[in-house]
Amino acid sequence: MDYYGASIGRLIEAFRSLPGIGTKSAQRLAFHIISMPEDDVKGIAEAMTEARHNVHFCKCCCTVTDGEICPICAGGESGKRNKRQIMVVENSRDLAAYEKTGRYDGVYHVLHGAISPMLGIGPNDIRLRELMMRLQGPDGECTADEVIIATNSSVEGESTAMYIVKLIRTLELPVKITRIASGVPVGGDIENIDEVTLERALKGRTEL
Numbered sequence: 006m007d008y009y010g011a012s013i014g015r016l017i018e019a020f021r022s023l024p025g026i027g028t029k030s031a032q033r034l035a036f037h038i039i040s041m042p043e044d045d046v047k048g049i050a051e052a053m054t055e056a057r058h059n060v061h062f063c064k065c066c067c068t069v070t071d072g073e074i075c076p077i078c079a080g081g082e083s084g085k086r087n088k089r090q091i092m093v094v095e096n097s098r099d100l101a102a103y104e105k106t107g108r109y110d111g112v113y114h115v116l117h118g119a120i121s122p123m124l125g126i127g128p129n130d131i132r133l134r135e136l137m138m139r140l141q142g143p144d145g146e147c148t149a150d151e152v153i154i155a156t157n158s159s160v161e162g163e164s165t166a167m168y169i170v171k172l173i174r175t176l177e178l179p180v181k182i183t184r185i186a187s188g189v190p191v192g193g194d195i196e197n198i199d200e201v202t203l204e205r206a207l208k209g210r211t212e213l
Contacts, residue, residue: 013039065139067132068097068115077104078112087111092153093136093169095119095162098196099155106204111153114139119161120168126161128168136169140178151181153210157194170213183210 009017013035020031038046062068063075070076077100080086090111094100100113118131142148154169156162170182186209195203 066113066115067117067135068100068113085110089148089150090153091139091149091151092155094155094195095157095165096196099157102196102198102200103155103203103207106200106207108204109207111151116156116165119156119159119165121161121164131165133169133172137172137176140173140180141176147178147180149180151183153183153185153207154213155185155195155207166213182213184213185210 016035016038017028017031020026020034021028026034038049056071059071060069061071063070063072063078065074065078068075068077072079077086078088087110091114092103092109092111093114093116094103095116095118097115100115103109103113114132114136116131116133116136118126120126120128120131140147140149140152152169152173154166156165166184173180173182185206
């Protein structure tokens with residue numbers, strides 16, 4: 006039943022289409038939006054439109070950015086990122102989680118997913134090809150000293166980690182391969198884990 010009219014109903018349905026937003030949350034957001042000053046609502050709409058048009062993948066690490074390369078690949082604030090140490094993560098939110106620890110000065114590679122046959126996601130559906138091309142470099146020489154595999158401690162994350170190890174060894178790249186330690190709980194998502202646990206996991210990584 007339509008309780009509020011077509012315009013509010015469409016707004017509620019729009020919010021409901023977002024991940025993690027249920028009916029009650031969608032209603033709260035909708036009523037908050039319509040109670041805001043019109044200029045503030047226009048600002049939110051413009052920010053969303055601008056992000057949708059301008060954000061794309063970093064040509065180096067594949068994270069989302071609005072420049073040709075992301076700030077981390079560009080060197081960060083210090084300009085001293087170790088580009089020969091590459092941490093492989095599932096998504097850009099995981100990258101942000103590790104950055105918040107302030108303890109990692111290398112760079113990243115974002116896969117945008119994990120291998121999951123149950124969901125029909127294979128190696129070609131995530132950014133593995135880009136990772137291998139990046140590691141080999143334009144002249145075929147290995148561009149990294151260490152690859153840190155920081156995929157989630159799930160079945161999909163572990164399968165992806167093992168597949169990456171297999172690819173690197175098949176290419177016979179002279180690079181150290183490590184896996185973050187078990188400070189990350191099995192089945193846990195990196196983006197939801199506290200900074201201390203992430204730091205311990207990073208420090209306790211093991212060679213594969």
